[in-house]
Amino acid sequence: MTLPIISRSSRRASWNIRKISNIAMPQRKIICKYGPTNSYIVSSPIGDVEIISCPKGLHSVKQVGDTDEYFSPDTGVNVDVKFQLYKDNGYTYKPAIQCLEWLQFYFKSSVDQLKIPLLCQSIFTEGSFTSTAQKVLTEKVLYGQTISYKNLAALCGNEKACRAVGMAMRNNPISFIVPCHRVITHSGHLGNYSGGHKNKIKQWLLTHENAIP
């Protein structure tokens, strides 16, 4: 499959390597049982986002570089590939393209119409509470909605498991798509995001979705 968006951007790779050399870059290839991963850095209104994908699904989607201290959103920035770790030689992993399209749509409007990109099953531990919480959240808590840690715990079958829900959210590898930013405290406060390091981003995402409690 040849896809224009990413392959076009890959020609700018050397320029982008210099431009973003001051941020944390993945220098490793994860060998998934479904094949090697590739990593992409894409621009977005809330700063650069790193996508890691193998042939079968996403392994990670994370906003990189900024913490609350430096958070400076810019709605004029489009979602576009700035850099990719390995050249694709005309073939780009389908989940990475799905993720790029999802992010482009997400930051322009609502994502109600878009299918969730493929997620690599190797990132979930089948039967674990963490995986259950992440899957239930993705399926049940839609764009523009919020849910409390307590209610999400109840949806997962154990309303006393608030702390375990909090842990599952902190360990969420797929930001935005597995929408841990939509989980707030029972009293309506935002709660922490990325261990409290990116709470302004959580606030921005919920405002973007018109979901501020």
Ligand SMILES: [Zn+2]
């Ligand atoms: Zn994989």
